[in-house]
Amino acid sequence: MRLQCEVEVINRMLPTFGMRNRGKAARAVLSIGRHLDKTSKIQNIYLMICTLKDKAGCKYKLKENIEQFFTRFVEEGKATVRLKEPAVDVCLSKADANNLKNFLSAARLAHRGSEVDSLPLTALAPARTRDVEKPKSKMSITSKKDYPLTSCFPYSLEQLQVSYCRLSRVDMRMLTLKKLRKLDLSNNHIKKLPATIGDLCCLAELVLHNNHLEAFSTALCQSTLQHSLQYLDLGQNKLRALPIQFCQLRELVHLKLDDNEMLCLPFKIGQLSKLRFLSAARNQLPYLPADFRRLSLENLDLFGNPFKHPNPLDHTIQLKFPLTLLEMASRAAVNYRIPYGPQLIPAHLCQDLEVSKTCGCGKACLNFYIQTTVSMNLHHVSHTVVLVDNMGGTEAPVLCYFCSLTCYSEFLDKCLQRGR
Missing domain, CATH: 2.30.29 (PH-domain like)
Structure with a gap:
């Protein structure tokens, strides 16, 4: 023993x-x-x-x-x-x-x-x-020749950096380190993340800068990372979008998405109430999601995105008269905060309700709405803003939704009054 x-x-x-x-x-x-x-020539049990x-x-x-x-x-x-x-x-x-x-x-x-x-x-x-040596809590490997092939990683590790090792996948031995708080796999060739990263229940920092990632899986968003992950660096990869469930990582404080191919930010990004530092520079963002207005940041960097100049008259109408029964029932469920779940209604309806849009009047709309973009000064959501472009601007287009022609008409009237 x-x-x-x-x-x-x-x-x-x-x-x-x-x-x-x-x-x-x-x-x-x-x-x-x-x-x-x-002395006594007798065998005894000792500690x-x-x-x-x-x-x-x-x-x-x-x-x-x-x-x-x-x-x-x-x-x-x-x-x-x-x-x-x-x-x-x-x-x-x-x-x-x-x-x-x-x-x-x-x-x-x-x-x-x-x-x-x-x-x-x-x-x-x-x-x-x-x-009898003190357990090792930190390890840094920055060369392929130093990478352990036959020995295991110390079980006591709390911080692990493995960079410049040309890893094409995450080593499963890393995923047994239950005390791990920081995992840095930057500057490798990783294309896909295993769902078992979500089993690292203490993981607070995950650095995946400069890899070949094309997706961030839904399974990771619904894992124990929801309660632990505070810092996430996905910069310099090949990401085009993040799943809707990404905003379930509500402990996030620092998010880096620079130098990807992002076409949009997460739809419900406003749910990241603890987010304070966001950078998504040099992507392909034409506009920001409507939920972006709910953020409260300390530092925001969106430089180098091809933002389109907003025009309230340039809109997309996706309405039907009269509204379908499904649309009316769905709007009522969201507006009156009626509890729902897969045990009560089909799962695909739950997914629709989770991505409901909010009109300027405060009511919900789901599949039938009018969409346009409006200009927003980014200082409304962040104390410090990196200039959006070389012209020195700090404004960016934000999606805006309307549940009816009446709401859209009232919005246009207000725009005309401001323009006078």
């Missing part, structure tokens, strides 16, 4: 001599196994603690030698074993909770001396250096 964790051995007798324990927790490997006592400074290890007898277990914080990977002789407390921390529970159970059985034969005992051998 072995356990890797941090250990501090506290001598309880020192205070009686007016001394203090000056030690601190160190990375260690704990083992429970048999050892032959050279051995090996650290980087003492790889040979220090042994403590277990049978009838444990005074008390302190396990209140065992779920947090913490526990203390109080020994009778010598009078020390073995304080354990930063351990895997399940492994710690099994280890304490084995120590308890060894103390009682019962069922010893059933214990998973370990040979009490000196520890290897790599077992």
